[in-house]
Amino acid sequence: MSDEPKTHTPKDSHYARLRRAHRDRTATPGESAAPKRARPHHPGQPGASDRVRLYGLHTVAAALGNPERRLHKLLATRNALARLELDTDALPCPFEIVEPRALDVALGSDAVHQGVMLEAEPLPQRRVADLSQASLVLVLDQVTDPHNVGAILRSAVAFGAGAVISTTRHSPQESGVLAKSASGALEHVPSIQVVNLAQALDELSAQGFQTIGLDSEGAEELEPSFKAGRIALVLGSEGKGLRQKTRETVDVLARLEMPGAIRSLNVSNAAAVALYAARRHLASAEG
Incomplete structure (x- = not known):
């Protein structure tokens, strides 16, 4: 269906x-x-x-x-x-x-x-250096399921993310399955693939982005962790979460505070919640 x-x-x-x-x-x-x-x-x-x-x-x-x-x-x-x-x-x-x-x-x-x-033909790839106008980006640390990536793309478009950054390896390439899951969103948000994610995170930091890794065991809650006018949300793979090098590179590890019995969400759902919170923070900062 x-x-x-x-x-x-x-x-x-x-x-x-x-x-x-x-x-x-x-x-x-x-x-x-x-x-x-x-x-x-x-x-x-x-x-x-x-x-x-x-x-x-x-x-x-x-x-x-x-x-x-x-x-x-x-x-x-x-x-x-x-x-x-x-x-x-x-x-x-x-x-x-x-x-x-x-x-x-x-x-x-x-x-x-x-x-x-x-x-x-596949869409042209952008570079991290092309993000001068973006205030909010998503970074995917080896999220492998094209259905999850497609759903993340839809949320990225809905909340006005400037790009979705992923790794060239252990990430789905553009395909019919991914595009169908994105339901048109693939055409509306730039895609950036990088070989070295830690290096890309350093480059984002140099551009003024606060890099925030989502982790269910993060020391801080997500909303209070927002400190900057440019936000890069970093989400880990299904099951394993963020890699150790990524955890060491981001500015802060933050968690989505969930009072219920289940303490973690599917990566695409977590992306939607985090994007909503980040967009509210940026709107407040601009206001």
């Missing part, structure tokens, strides 16, 4: 606005957008090795509306095209109308594709 909200889409919806964005992306000054012709395609064949297959209505809609996303081809059922309210003459890439079974073959029967798949 899809985790995306089942809502009826009004005429001036997010999907309807995509049609205008498509025309802007494909038209040159003084000209209307040239029609994109459907190209023959065999869904069962693998794409280029450096491409990703994105699927799901919200995921594909967000990717189509992202000017930084390089697109290759769109496969969709007639029903999915209707639900997306796409103007096929203004699509920014070739498309093909297919039957649902073709997408099942291409993506596997477990993929909840909702009748649409977009083949594209």
